[in-house]
Amino acid sequence: MDKNPLAFVKSAEYLSKKFPSLQFQIAGADGGELSRVNLEIKRISNPNIIYIGVKSLQEMDLVL
DSSP, X not given: OOOOHHHHHHHHHHHHHHOXXXXXXXXXXXXXXXXXXHHXXXXXXXXXXXXXXXXXXXXXXXXX
């Protein structure tokens, strides 16, 4: 199953313009797209869109 983190970042960019108080955190394996995801996040330059890395199930409980 393809997670498509880059599409998530682009969706987050769109939604953050309509709802500026929303915060988006991307967690988990990047499917080999980490550099592209980080570049897109940097281009967007929105502090509410971040990649937090790979997390264990226990750590995800804290994030959610």
